Amino acid sequence: MEERELRRKMQAGELASNNGTVMRTLAIAGSDFKYLKLKSLLLALAGTMDKVALCSSINYLADSGYLQVRTIEEKLPASVSDMELEDLEVKLTPKGTQLQRCVKKDPLVDM
Numbered sequence: 001m002e003e004r005e006l007r008r009k010m011q012a013g014e015l016a017s018n019n020g021t022v023m024r025t026l027a028i029a030g031s032d033f034k035y036l037k038l039k040s041l042l043l044a045l046a047g048t049m050d051k052v053a054l055c056s057s058i059n060y061l062a063d064s065g066y067l068q069v070r071t072i073e074e075k076l077p078a079s080v081s082d083m084e085l086e087d088l089e090v091k092l093t094p095k096g097t098q099l100q101r102c103v104k105k106d107p108l109v110d111m
Contacts, residue, residue, distance in 0.1 A: 018049055018057045020110035023066070023100045026092060035089040037072060042085065055080045058090060060108065066096035 025044055029036050042054055049057075058080045061067045069090050071078045078088055098104040102111055 014053075015056065015060065016108045016110045018053050019061055019106075019108055021045065021049060022054070022057045022061060023096070023109060023111060026090075026096075027100055035068075035070070035091045038069075038080070038085045038088045038090055041090065051085060055085060058085075061096070062090075064106065065093055066099050066106075066109075067091065068093055 022041070022045075025041060026036065029041070029044065038054070038058065042049075042051060045054060058067065058069065062069045062079065067090050069078050069080065069088055070076055071083065071087055072089050073087070080088065092100060095104070099106060099109060099111070105111075
């Protein structure tokens with residue numbers, strides 16, 4: 001296997017693991033029906049995941065339709081790509097709840 005291919009597979013595995021960690025943490029936090037500040041999620045994951053990894057996971061999960069991300073102040077839809085993590089909150093969508101409860105599967109989310 002080429003080094004580049006091996007690196008790509010390792011990165012995909014890390015993203016899948018991080019995505020699963022985010023989904024499980026949201027389950028523990030009870031955020032399937034109300035919004036959780038991303039800053040609180042980052043604090044809950046301290047020592048497990050850094051800010052860049054969390055943003056990458058939130059970006060993937062939101063773009064895949066598993067999470068809704070919005071601004072804390074204005075309550076407007078937003079993206080971690082466009083705003084500071086501290087200004088955002090997140091909650092599961094119905095599709096995200098199905099993924100979290102293992103009704104649906106995604107190859108980049110290790111549940």
